[in-house]
Amino acid sequence: MKLVNKTNIGWLILAIATFLILQLAVSTGLISAYYEITLVTILINVILAVGLNLIIGFSGQFSLGHAGFMAIGAYTAGIISKYFPHYGGLFLGIIGGIILTSIVALIVGVPTLRLKGDYLAIATLGVAEIIRITIVNMQNVTNGAAGLSGIPYLAKWPLVYVFAVLTVLIVVNYTRSSPGRATIAIREDEIAAESMGINTTKYKTIAFVLGAATAAVGGALHASYFSVIRPGDFTFNKSIDILIIVVFGGIGSVTGSIIAAIVLGILNVFLQPFGSLRMIIYALALIVIMIFKPSGLLGNKEFTISGLLHLFGRKSTIKEEGKK
Amino acid sequence: MSLLEVKKLTKYFGGLSAVSNVNLELKSNELVGLIGPNGAGKTTLFNLLTGVYQPSEGTIDIENDGKKESVVGKKTYTITDMGFGRTFQNIRLFKDLTVLDNVLIAMHSKSKVGTLKSILRLPSYYASEEKMKQEAIELLKIFSLENKISELAKNLPYGEQRRLEIVRALATKPKVLFLDEPAAGMNPQETADLTALIRQIQKDFKMTILLIEHDMSLVMNVCERIYVLEYGRMIAHGTPEEIKANDQVIKAYLGGE
Ligand SMILES: Nc1ncnc2c1ncn2[C@@H]1O[C@H](COP(=O)(O)OP(=O)(O)OP(=O)(O)O)[C@@H](O)[C@H]1O
Ligand SMILES: [Mg+2]
Numbered sequence: 270m271k272l273v274n275k276t277n278i279g280w281l282i283l284a285i286a287t288f289l290i291l292q293l294a295v296s297t298g299l300i301s302a303y304y305e306i307t308l309v310t311i312l313i314n315v316i317l318a319v320g321l322n323l324i325i326g327f328s329g330q331f332s333l334g335h336a337g338f339m340a341i342g343a344y345t346a347g348i349i350s351k352y353f354p355h356y357g358g359l360f361l362g363i364i365g366g367i368i369l370t371s372i373v374a375l376i377v378g379v380p381t382l383r384l385k386g387d388y389l390a391i392a393t394l395g396v397a398e399i400i401r402i403t404i405v406n407m408q409n410v411t412n413g414a415a416g417l418s419g420i421p422y423l424a425k426w427p428l429v430y431v432f433a434v435l436t437v438l439i440v441v442n443y444t445r446s447s448p449g450r451a452t453i454a455i456r457e458d459e460i461a462a463e464s465m466g467i468n469t470t471k472y473k474t475i476a477f478v479l480g481a482a483t484a485a486v487g488g489a490l491h492a493s494y495f496s497v498i499r500p501g502d503f504t505f506n507k508s509i510d511i512l513i514i515v516v517f518g519g520i521g522s523v524t525g526s527i528i529a530a531i532v533l534g535i536l537n538v539f540l541q542p543f544g545s546l547r548m549i550i551y552a553l554a555l556i557v558i559m560i561f562k563p564s565g566l567l568g569n570k571e572f573t574i575s576g577l578l579h580l581f582g583r584k585s586t587i588k589e590e591g592k593k
Numbered sequence: 594m595s596l597l598e599v600k601k602l603t604k605y606f607g608g609l610s611a612v613s614n615v616n617l618e619l620k621s622n623e624l625v626g627l628i629g630p631n632g633a634g635k636t637t638l639f640n641l642l643t644g645v646y647q648p649s650e651g652t653i654d655i656e657n658d659g660k661k662e663s664v665v666g667k668k669t670y671t672i673t674d675m676g677f678g679r680t681f682q683n684i685r686l687f688k689d690l691t692v693l694d695n696v697l698i699a700m701h702s703k704s705k706v707g708t709l710k711s712i713l714r715l716p717s718y719y720a721s722e723e724k725m726k727q728e729a730i731e732l733l734k735i736f737s738l739e740n741k742i743s744e745l746a747k748n749l750p751y752g753e754q755r756r757l758e759i760v761r762a763l764a765t766k767p768k769v770l771f772l773d774e775p776a777a778g779m780n781p782q783e784t785a786d787l788t789a790l791i792r793q794i795q796k797d798f799k800m801t802i803l804l805i806e807h808d809m810s811l812v813m814n815v816c817e818r819i820y821v822l823e824y825g826r827m828i829a830h831g832t833p834e835e836i837k838a839n840d841q842v843i844k845a846y847l848g849g850e
Contacts, residue, residue: 447701447711448706450694453687453690460685461681464678464685465701466699466765569689
């Protein structure tokens with residue numbers, strides 16, 4: 270395994286090519302201002318879903334509070350960048366959001382992740398609600414239920430794109446490393462993992478905090494792109510929306526989460542004209558897909574470049590991969 | 594000094610005492626057998642020694658850095674880190690992961706590869722990753738599994754899964770290895786081969802091994818000392834010759850066969 274190998278270069282080219290295509294589509298007006306909102310929503314959902322997948326799909330813990338962590342990121346970045354309306358302020362806000370979220374995640378995670386079982390789900394469910402209610406009640410800082418408006422629009426889509434790529438890179442690097450393998454071992458068999466010397470609480474907590482931190486980044490970008498945030502944007506429904514992307518793409522598949530965010534984002538656009546029927550059709554579409562593919566689009570497999578090349582019959586690449 | 598010293602160890606499950614008043618001692622560099630009929634409490638004893646269960650009564654002391662230390666109340670991973678590895682009677686491999694990953698996972702805690710280093714992919718990350726992989730392959734070679742590194746653990750034939758369990762336990766670099774019926778379900782030839790291999794690694798790695806095994810004759814052949822459990826109580830302890838001649842053992846164990 271080297272830094273400069275075919276797979277890494279392949280992904281780098283894919284990331285740059287996608288960016289250039291999007292850039293072209295935006296500048297020629299193919300992606301109108303309206304569809305740019307869809308693009309950014311998809312990118313933010315990629316960040317949120319990949320982070321949640323790290324918690325659910327890799328450490329095997331169940332978090333239902335992603336929207337809560339997103340809210341912390343959104344409000345921290347929103348408030349700070351209103352004071353400092355330039356990129357410095359936004360980055361300060363993102364970092365502040367990450368730190369604050371990590372602290373809250375530690376407070377929730379350390380006691381619950383010591384236990385075996387799905388205690389995290391209940392705890393995060395409660396904490397997300399506490400976060401939202403706190404925001405509603407901190408009237409003089411957050412402007413309460415009315416929400417925060419006039420947040421400087423700094424997170425243009427290319428910046429969101431860069432953050433999405435970075436988030437994916439961080440999560441993939443982590444999951445494909447020694448600590449990442451330790452984390453996956455916990456998902457596979459907690460008792461065996463512990464018998465192999467793995468501090469299960471520690472790695473469950475790392476995955477949880479890392480996942481929560483990415484939610485803060487997603488929230489911060491959301492605030493900066495849309496300029497308006499309300500506590501109502503970060504309810505339990507939002508957590509479920511992200512959970513749906515993770516489950517739909519395949520629990521434990523990063524590429525699955527990315528594809529699911531794109532597919533569901535586009536599906537939402539097509540369903541726009543259906544008005545209130547939209548949610549019903551959306552739900553039905555999900556049900557149909559889950560019936561035919563219960564483990565999600567990709568299961569726990571990853572979409573790989575060598576796999577794609579294989580599909581096109583270029584078997585030589587595969588052979589080389591195998592030789593390594 | 595003994596590596597492990599167990600005194601008056603007792604474990605109740607409700608009204609049942611699965612292990613009662615057990616004394617046991619392991620010195621460095623020995624291969625010790627633990628035998629007893631089904632339900633005698635052998636696996637429960639292993640679970641107590643490795644912190645999976647907490648004892649109801651009694652003490653478990655180990656030698657750590659030349660000092661005597663109690664492991665009661667310690668977490669399983671801490672005990673593993675102190676040099677006590679184990680295998681499981683009901684194979685508990687990471688089934689959906691590759692053979693290599695199974696071994697690498699066991700090497701993780703001693704490898705000291707940190708989270709930040711992994712995320713940032715510093716050059717030293719690739720170096721330690723490569724080193725771990727080479728070490729893992731060396732261990733797999735001992736058990737003739739080096740050609741299977743990319744296979745999923747669940748796709749290995751049964752006997753190889755049992756061997757991978759041992760490789761994985763060895764990868765934690767134990768001073769003491771607890772093997773829970775490593776040859777269960779194997780045919781007599783496979784069992785004999787595996788037992789010979791266990792004897793070999795015990796010598797090569799200068800380890801202490803506590804071996805649970807149902808096949809009496811095998812245990813008699815390779816072990817220096819043998820403990821016999823029955824209904825949770827240690828009914829006998831001694832050299833193979835002493836055990837063979839022990840009336841209680843003959844009645845409880847051999848007689849029942
Ligand atoms: N977690 C548990 N809860 C309740 N009872 C248990 C538990 N674990 C073991 N036991 C009981 O303790 C006794 C000893 O079981 P153990 O598995 O230690 O026996 P063993 O000597 O390993 O037997 P075998 O040769 O069949 O593996 C049995 O009666 C078993 O049913
Ligand atoms: Mg047993």
